[in-house]
Amino acid sequence: MAVWRFRHFILSSILNDFKLRFIRSGLGALWGVIHPLMQVLIFAFILSHVMANKLPGIDNPYSYAIYLMAGTLCWSLFAEVMQRSLTLFIDNGNLLKKIAFPRISLPVITAGGVLLNNLLLLVSVLFIFVVLGHFPSIHLLWLPLLIALTLALGLGAGLVLGVLNVFLRDIGQFVPILLQFVYWFTPVVYMATIIPEHYRQWLALNPMYTMVEAYHDVLVFGRMPDWWGLLPVALLAMVLLGLAMILFRKASPEMVDML
Amino acid sequence: MSILDVRQLGKAYRQYPSELHRILGWFGLGRAPVSEHWVLQDVSFSIAPGEAVGIVGQNGAGKSTLLKLITGTQFPSTGSVAIHGRVSAILELGMGFNQDLTGRENAFHTAGLMGFSRDVVQEHMPDMEAFAEIGEYFDQPVRTYSSGMQMRVAFAVATAFRPEILIIDEALSVGDAYFQHKSFNRIREFQEQGTTLLLVSHDHQAVRSVCNRAILLEKGRLLKEGNPNEIVDFYNALIAEKEGDDSTIRLETLGDGTVRTISGTGEATVISIQLLDTKGRLLEIVGVGDTVTLYIKVKVNAFISRLVLGYMLRDRLGKSIFGTNTHLLGRELENVQAGKLIDFRFTFVANMGPGSYSLSTALHSTRTHLENNYEWRELAHVFEVANLRHAEFEGCNWMEPSIEIR
Structure with a gap:
């Protein structure tokens, strides 16, 4: 298996990326934690009074901030892996043109790098939870599964669009806009309960709605996620990854010519 | 395999x-x-x-x-x-x-x-x-x-x-x-x-x-595949050909199986090449450090407004040893009439290492053969250099040192 043979390269690429961010800026990879947390702070500051009373099932004065952090943890993983997969082939064009190596390494490196950043954020978030007096329940143990699922979903969608983006560069411009839309149709900042009932069923079409709600279940409300609801999301992630693989195989002969 | x-x-x-x-x-x-x-x-x-x-x-x-x-x-x-x-x-x-x-x-x-x-x-x-x-x-x-x-x-x-x-x-x-x-x-x-x-x-x-x-x-x-000297010569000829439309590339197989490439438009052509010693005798083998004269006879087939003759000495591997032409030496000929025979004599000291050398000639109108290539002749002449008079030495050039030991 090519990934195994090139494990040293993959690992050193991920670590190099991480190290480089510290070389280029003093706080380095910590900025990957500071950005989402600042966003949480801003939303918490502006919206906490509007939202605070509408969060049932949790007894903590900082409940809204906790809710925000759980959702942001999920969303930032999805958004980052999607954005980086989108430009993966274009960013590595030079490498692909000049050196023959198993191309599968590239998405693995991306996924690994994003995961590393997200784990840093997770550690920070859990630390803040404890400081705020919110102790996660045993259901926290489900989180690795949810992280894997979010990663697979973002990687699948990102790679499908990433392969097409090499040929149709408009996709690269359009996807950030799409991500903005999906963000606001995902209950990260608000509670799904504030959406009128007859609109809420449409929200369920957004796989990220299901994902973020599962994060909320595990991190905020301390209960088991809705596995039946997550099953279609898992299937979608698999289909997207499969599709990405097929597209990549088909595109490979011509991809380098277009970079 | x-x-x-x-x-x-x-x-x-x-x-x-x-x-x-x-x-x-x-x-x-x-x-x-x-x-x-x-x-x-x-x-x-x-x-x-x-x-x-x-x-x-x-x-x-x-x-x-x-x-x-x-x-x-x-x-x-x-x-x-x-x-x-x-x-x-x-x-x-x-x-x-x-x-x-x-x-x-x-x-x-x-x-x-x-x-x-x-x-x-x-x-x-x-x-x-x-x-x-x-x-x-x-x-x-x-x-x-x-x-x-x-x-x-x-x-x-x-x-x-x-x-x-x-x-x-x-x-x-x-x-x-x-x-x-x-x-x-x-x-x-x-x-x-x-x-x-x-x-x-x-x-x-x-x-x-x-x-x-x-x-x-x-x-x-x-286009072609074979011995590197042959292919590079052919390639050079090909480049020269690009400039003049009516030129041709001709390949001649020599006695020992090597291939001589001749190309050009043919307004002038080299008809003989000889190496002579100081007394004008034909040399079969050149001694290291001998003074020799390279005698090239050129026939002009059509009126040429400006004629330059160049030559290049190459070693056994095809590496250039020395090359010059009459333009660089300030002796180009102008308005040469058709039918004329011209003798060129280049006299030099053959400070070359022992071995086999080849000579290529080029007839053109300016500094290089890329414009108006009348004739380009690879392996036009092959000769041996032997060390007849000096102490044994290594390398492709004879540089006699004076020595002092204290």
Whole structure:
């Protein structure tokens, strides 16, 4: 298996990326934690009074901030892996043109790098939870599964669009806009309960709605996620990854010519 | 048994009505491409282990595309490449280096990209560091390097592990003379240990001296394949031909099987070449340090407004030893009438090492033969130089030293 043979390269690429961010800026990879947390702070500051009373099932004065952090943890993983997969082939064009190596390494490196950043954020978030007096329940143990699922979903969608983006560069411009839309149709900042009932069923079409709600279940409300609801999301992630693989195989002969 | 088999290889760039049709095309849908641009077509050859093959051709002839198809960074449109062994390619040195990482970190990373494990790289790291010879810079960020230093590290990494096939694209022409020598030595070492070499170079000296076979590509097709001297001569003739439309290339096989290339438009032609001693006698063997006269007789077939005669001495491997022409010497002829016979006599001291030499002649109108190539004659004359009067010495040049020992 090519990934195994090139494990040293993959690992050193991920670590190099991480190290480089510290070389280029003093706080380095910590900025990957500071950005989402600042966003949480801003939303918490502006919206906490509007939202605070509408969060049932949790007894903590900082409940809204906790809710925000759980959702942001999920969303930032999805958004980052999607954005980086989108430009993966274009960013590595030079490498692909000049050196023959198993191309599968590239998405693995991306996924690994994003995961590393997200784990840093997770550690920070859990630390803040404890400081705020919110102790996660045993259901926290489900989180690795949810992280894997979010990663697979973002990687699948990102790679499908990433392969097409090499040929149709408009996709690269359009996807950030799409991500903005999906963000606001995902209950990260608000509670799904504030959406009128007859609109809420449409929200369920957004796989990220299901994902973020599962994060909320595990991190905020301390209960088991809705596995039946997550099953279609898992299937979608698999289909997207499969599709990405097929597209990549088909595109490979011509991809380098277009970079 | 060959180590590299290239069969009917072709590469086309296809243009579609829109990129959407290209994507649909992967699934058998969409419209056919509107145009196809073939950069390489029907190229077949095979290379035996240990061979050194040079690829020559003009810019855009498809040389680099061919190498990319062989290394596997690009995919062929037709045909196939079969490789039996590990390939290391130096397509563009220094690429893939991260400017913010140190030379050592980049060396690790690049060797990893070649598929080597950390332990193996660790083991070879002192070699790489020693070969690059950039001292403390090895642990500085690459952005502080000069381009020559980057290339030293890149070459050290690319050749840290002996590959079965080494592919080099123009990489040898960069860097300072010292490092060029060093890289050449390493390539020679690899060759001796059995590495097959595939070299693209505009440095024809390199092709002549390193390769045992050459391939000439022209407009994406394999035009000719054979002995490197023969191919490079043919290529030079081909370039000269481009300038004048009515010129021809003629190949003559000499007694010992070597091929003489003669090209040109034919307004003037060399009819005899002789080497004479100071008393005007014909020389069979030239002694080292002898004064000799090169006597070239030229026949003019049509009126020529300006005529320059040039000659080039080459050693056994085709390496240029000395070349000049009557323009450089300030003696070009003007308004030469048709039917005229001209005698040229060049007298010089043959301070050359013993061995076999060849002489090429060129008749043209300006400094180089690229404009108005009347006649270009490779291997026009072959002669031997022997050491008859001096102490034994090594090398290609006789430089008599005076010696003083205290």
